[in-house]
Amino acid sequence: MPDGHDLFMCPTHTDRERTLDICDLSKMFGGLRAVSDFTMSVPQDGLYGLIGPNGAGKTTVFNMITGIYEPSDGSIQFAGKEINGLSPHVITLAGIARTFQNIRLFQNLNVLDNVRIAFHQHAGHGLLEGITRLGRFGQRERVITESAQDLLAVFGLQDRQFEIAKNLPYGAQRRLEIARALAAEPRLLLLDEPAAGMNPAETEELMAMIHFIRDRFKLTILLIEHQMRVVMGICEWITVMDFGQVIARGTPRDIQNNEKVVEAYLGTQVGRERLHAS
Template sequence: MLNVENLSIEFGGLKAVSDFNLTIDEKEIVGLIGPNGAGKTTVFNMLTGVYNPTEGSISYLGESINGLKPYNITKKKIARTFQNIRLFSSLTVLDNVKVSFNYRVNYSLFDSILRTPKFKKEEKLIEDKSIELLKAFSLDTKKDELSKNLPYGEQRKLEIVRALAAKPSLLLLDEPAAGMNPQETLELMDLINWIKDKFHISVLLIEHDMKLVMGICDKIAVLDYGKKIAEGTPNEIKNNSKVIEAYLGEGA
């Protein structure tokens, strides 16, 4: 599904990510881990068009997506969440989800201005689909609340709902458990597995909670100072001396 080869990026002569390689298969959950500042979010930003790589290639479903703008990558069925929550705080929960349908609406500007039957039918369909997604995440009862008024854990869930509304085949989750308590993290583990099976998608996630990563990932790649130092199953990564050293320091 996704094939990344020798991906690198420089900022002012500093190589933030160097020769990164990764493959993701259909319905696979892959973890991307590493110490703070290792380059994980930078990799996400290259995969989603926020940054243009200095070197290397990104192929998705056999097609190069190098240099595409973020909105065009979304059209290719790749969606993401962010390390720092980026909801539209002044919009309702429902409207935050409806935004993701924008790129695939079937009515014209003319239809929207005149509120034609085509426009009304399409908007009703979008609203119904949005509420259906919110219901799956137990957020439908809060559809008319402003997103900024949701508890932190529910804001995280809403970000995932909004990403899923874009109908991705590959979902990128940037620290989805950040700020969650242990019970919420356990629920998130079940939720990610459910998402994979329910929507038949692959998931690439950045996460610092090792219990979550080890509990749900099929394989894990480890970054340190912008370079991949290991890749393997959770059990292989857990016992890898380079990974232990990167997290705990020299001689650990």
């Protein structure tokens, strides 16, 4: 294994600085084990992919990283600190932002406000300053607005800043969601199926965009995708999940040739049965 640790071992040493270390993470829903003993570590500045067929537990992992679900067991370390059990907003402040599989914009607010909200915790002004319009209010508000507009410009949304979010076309909504996540100033960006519902041309553009924002904002990106095409194209390192467990990890080339992955993906009857039997 090139990363220096076994598939099912928790990371114990580092050979490249890691941003995210997940160890033996499990999640039970009632009696159902949605994720079991999930282990993964994401290197700094990497573009990391988490793939797997529908229902494999990818989004559950994301929800645990961002604190929306509390893990039943295991640990999640971000930049050397344990974040398991913290509230979602605290985790976001620590430097993790995300997008959602089915877009979750602030639908009835305009595009600019959607982005400006994400500045609230780290660049907002005090409550009294807001009510009285004194102190830092004017200066902070200008900084927030301008940063938000600059971010919108990166995603080609600068001319739609006063449009209501729900009226945007689908592709623009996806871009807005990424812009909003970036406004939280993350060091790690989690993208949940960013290419869902996109046609090949849009997907191509999205891939270029992901590369671009990683370089521009100096980010580590972890993305979920089940379109092989996207992941194989841009990810440097991939973890594959099926039935809540890691079944493979490696470079795109390793993954392509991994028999288990192919089985899980193509879902051949033989493959499924063998997986169940094991």
